[in-house]
Amino acid sequence: MIVPVGAVLALSAVLFGIGVFGFLARRNIILMLISVEVMLNAVNLSLAGFSRHLGELRGQILALFVIAVAAAEVGVGLGLVIALNRNRPGVSVADLTKLKW
């Protein structure tokens, strides 16, 4: 085995943590969506690692579905960003207080 599965899982956890940090800390809604992409990539990495480790294809199939869902999420998310931007220019989530009671 070329790549130890533990190293892949550790890399996946680190990347997921970076994505979580970016999602929680950034105030720019586009960068928050980018952080979600980083997290989804981390999950794909661990799925591919397990697929290799267990000698099964199911992990890779699941990763393909994750990629499809990521594409759908980006389409709807950026559509929302454009719709929000039309009402109120700017991408800072701190300004989006319309729904605040």
Next chain:
Amino acid sequence: MTLLAATFYYMAAASVASALLAVTRKNPVHSMLWVLALFLHVAGIFLLLSAEFLAAVQVIVYAGAILVFYLFVVMLLDLPDEEARPRFGNHWPLAAAVGLCFPAVAWLARVETLAPFGAGLAPAATQKGAEGVAQGSLSAIGGALFGPFTLPFEMASLLLLAAIVGAVVLARRRAARS
């Protein structure tokens, strides 16, 4: 250390570095270029894990389609004062702590810790078994997608259709009411 293992550790280090740069750069376009570097390095790791089709899809869909979509939206929105605003909210140390929790949990859950309790990773597939399912070969993936995974596959197409319609409805300019 073999050349392939060295390649893996380079890819891992480069993807962590580019992910960190991607979430911390001020300019959104710079962020996106770093995220592009991350996607390409992750595709390289997929190749090392003998998931060739996944690597191709990663480059085509993520680095090709999704990233171009993000860049288009940044270009459309025209954010001149974005670099002047603070990057992080005031609570960013808390966010960093939450982010560090994931590697910490992964470290705690490593195989050596779990082994005394009889838990841990399943044993690796034997090399023969791994060869038997023809890892990563396109025909095997296609056979699985149109065999046992037909229903999820169709659901994914339905989801993408719903996302297309939703994006058009959300981003459409409303006709003037008056």
